[in-house]
Amino acid sequence: MVKNQHSQSVLVVEDDQKVRNLIKIYLLRDGYEVIEASDGWEAKKKIETLHPCILILDLMIPGIAGEEICRWVREDMKSNMPIIMLTAKAxxxxxxxxxxxxxxxxVVKPFSPEELMFRIEAVLRRAAARCGILRIAGFTIKLTERQAWIDGEKLDLTHFEYIILQTFMQHPGQVLARDQILAFIYENDEKVVSNRTIDVHIKHLREKINNKSPKNYIQTVRGMGYKFVAQ
Known part of the structure; x- marks a missing residue:
C-alpha cells in the first residue's frame, strides 16, 4: 500500500463505532487526518466547518440520511468533494x-479495509488530476505551474527534470525505455535531447530527490530503461 504523505483529511460518517474505529486505524496508518461523524447532522456541520478532502458516507445513518447528505453536497453546496458511499445496500x-x-x-459492506484504502487513494488521485494536481507516494506536482514537491518540500528542478518526473509519476511501476522518455519530452520540445543526455538528467533528478528523501524511487532496469517505484 502506498503511504499517503499529505495528511489529507477524511470525514468518516458511520453510526457503527466499531466500523468507524476500523476505518480510522487504516486511515491513520496511511497518513490521513481522520474526522468522524456518527449522524447526518454532525456530518453536515463538519463538512461546512472543516472542509474535508473526501467523504466516506454510510447511507443508513441517524438524523439526515446519507442520500440527503450527498444531494446537499452536490446540489446546495455545489461541491465536487469526492464521496465514497460505504453501505450495506448492495x-x-x-x-x-x-x-x-x-x-x-x-463500496458494499462487509468490505475489505485494504481495498477501501486503495479506493480512497484512487478517488483522490482522480480528483486531483481534475484540478491539475498529480500526487503519488510522497510526490506532488502542479501541472499548470510546472512545480514539484516531495513530502511537502519543493524540488528545484530544471525544465527537463520536471518533464521526466511528471512522466514517471504518470507511469508508476512501468519500465520506460529512454526512447519512450524522449517521446514525452518531444511533445514539448523539438529533438534537443539525446539518449545519453536523458541519463544525465535522471542522475541529477535522483540527486535532488535523494537530498529530500533516501528512498530509491527511480530505479534502473538494466538493458531496458528506468522504472518509477512508488514506495
Missing amino acids: SEKDKINGFKLGVDDY
Missing part, C-alpha cells in the same frame, strides 16, 4: 441511485 438499483447522486465510488 442491489444494482441502490448502486445506480448512488452514482446518480454524484458519488465517486460505491
